[in-house]
Amino acid sequence: MTSRVYLVSPATSASLRQARFDDGGSIDDAGAVRARAAAGSLPSAVRVLLSPSVRCRETAAALGLDGTAVPELAGLDVGRWRGRTLDEVGAAEPEAVGRWLADPDCAPHGGESVSGFCARVAGWLSGGAFADGRTVAVVEPEVVRAVVVQVLGPPLSAFWRLDVPPLAVTELSGRSGRWNLRVGQPLNPAGAASAP
Template sequence: MAARAARVIVVAHGRTAAVRAAAFPSPDDVLELPPAGDVVKGEGRAGPEERCLGTARWLGVAAVADPGLRDCDLGRWRGRAFAEVAAEEPEGVRAWLSDPGAVPHGGESVAGLIARMGEWLGGLPPGRSLAVTHPAVVRAMLVSALRLPDVAYWRVDVPPLGRVELSGFDGRWNLRLPQWGPLMGASRGSEGIFPDFSAISEGDFEG
């Protein structure tokens, strides 16, 4: 019997106070989403931070906290506005934006995050799963899965509630673009994994 491939839908958490303020996220970053409903539509994993677990609840996902989906550790930059850090540490910010191995903030490098997400993908069991995590983690996951150079991390944009699908077997991953949305002419779920995904939009949580 042929081995089954792993397939994972990965969702970035909703908009937060740090996103709105153009700041580096901190562990206590506040999620800006309406109250979650009581209907559970499925199960999955989520980053251990409340902004991931809260997004999962809002989406109707009963999620287990997964430390492997934690956010990139930005060290002493956490919670600070990007403009402020760039003004105080211009060389450090330039290094961080150009060298994936740089750790001017004293935390985790982009290269380290990409490697960590490669290990996480490699540990997925066969079959379907769903994960709610951070935009930075989604970016790193895509770079790892598609075997792109680490510098490609800075060329991937992941908006709040952005979604990607990856399917793979034996370390080889394919990216599958969503097949729903106003330009597609029809809304579509994920074959029972997440049937109401097409209803999500940023307008649902903008204040």
């Protein structure tokens, strides 16, 4: 049986707009309005999963989804950089940021390396929990990046080359070990036609 997994990125928030590492803040009013307008536009699902962040939980609620938070879907742990902008960190620790962006095994912030994060998400993806139909997962943008890297198999440096806009859907079809991708579909208001 072919499984389908719909990864939905969270609605806009102050931290997303400011290129700030997630600070645990809420989605903004505009993001909530867009998410509520898109409620009902996703296919029905056997299960709804969430990154445990505030913005993913609030996005799911605005979309009318009741889901379960999954620890393996937590965003990349950036340690002491949490809540700061990349520009702030780059000004204070330029060498550390340079190493972090160039070496997927590096974690100068004291949190999680990109390679460790991608391995965590890959473990979730290969866990076989999708054998019985559709799954909708509202997840952090970096979770979507890690899934795309896992499915397509490029070097880990490709992680930084993937942009994930707010309220975009990345669809996986297939099964563990053999997934196909449809990337970055905008989540349209319910009843609106999607682009081909």
